[in-house]
Amino acid sequence: MISAARLFARQGARGTSIDEILGEAQAGKSQFYHYFSDKDELIRDVHNMQIERMLALHSVIYEQLDSWEGYRLLCDTVLHLLESQRFQNGCPIGSLANELAAADELVRMDTEQYFDRKKAAVVRGLTAMKLRGELRADTDVQGLADFVVICLQGAKLVSKVRRGADAASVALEHMLKHLQSHCV
Amino acid sequence: MISAARLFARQGARGTSIDEILGEAQAGKSQFYHYFSDKDELIRDVHNMQIERMLALHSVIYEQLDSWEGYRLLCDTVLHLLESQRFQNGCPIGSLANELAAADELVRMDTEQYFDRKKAAVVRGLTAMKLRGELRADTDVQGLADFVVICLQGAKLVSKVRRGADAASVALEHMLKHLQSHCV
DNA sequence: CGAAAATTATACCGCACGGTACATTAGCCC
């Protein structure tokens, strides 16, 4: 399954055959159909695994989103993750969602929930700052959280196409600046 | 070819068979292989057509990016385009790039150029405003242009997953606000 | 008209893919 995840991130789900996965995982077909009913189920399971994996990986950061250092850390972490794969993969969740959102409603909904949870983390952080009086009282926390999610997702897509972090990192810098413009 | 474009936008390139395209286009296989050497060539041609089509469709708006009304018009147009397809397609160029950037270097490079041209339009507009003294002299025009491209791309992806424009439109509103924060 | 060239229809090929059948092994409980 982790082989599948890696291949899906690189080539997409439809661009990866079951045999290819099994080849890399050194497994036979019988094992596959013992654990999964069909390819769609594998895809959904892999996708959910990636979602949980990503949320877990960033959980520590998500708890720091009540400070600008937290947001900077978030951006840096995202960029480093992209760089560690030489900008060839982009966002595994976003990529798979983009590929299959129209074809597989379950994938679409799971991805929507992923965005919701990511957004919720930002909302928590910004709300805490607001309550502490660090942000102006009229700050649109919900809207800013959507803004952050969209910027991150866009940055990951563009860095994949550009095979580099330059545009993404400077854009995220502007995202940060906009957040900070809501300081009292 | 316009049938192919429509199907690719809905189901992705790999999720669309040649026969399916020919069925909708009411054409035979011989015609296809008369005009294209293989499926990859069709994909690239469709992709380039979409790029030119999109740039042409927005060319009037791109000339107005030296005013905030221009940027608002850009956001509104993008959102309306998404809505007109009931948020099922997202960005045809971004989606195809996301699907094939890793597999087809030509698609990747064409998409990169598309981003470049989009960015250039923003750079032109902002530079004009800067020269007119409407923007602060230290405004990072290049960075802001990357920022705009990334926000738009992210907004299109998220609206596709969310099947709605709410998050996207509020995020683009914040993008606008950030741009305007560079006023003198 | 009539030959040459471009265009279209249709039947077909090879194959890689998703999925199945069935035999074999390994673990487990009594």
Next chain:
DNA sequence: GGGCTAATGTACCGTGCGGTATAATTTTCG
């Protein structure tokens, strides 16, 4: 050990796919 179930190996099947061959049709133009 012996019987039972879960796990694995492997050979195979049907089909939908990308792509080809070839013939029929239309168009072009002298």
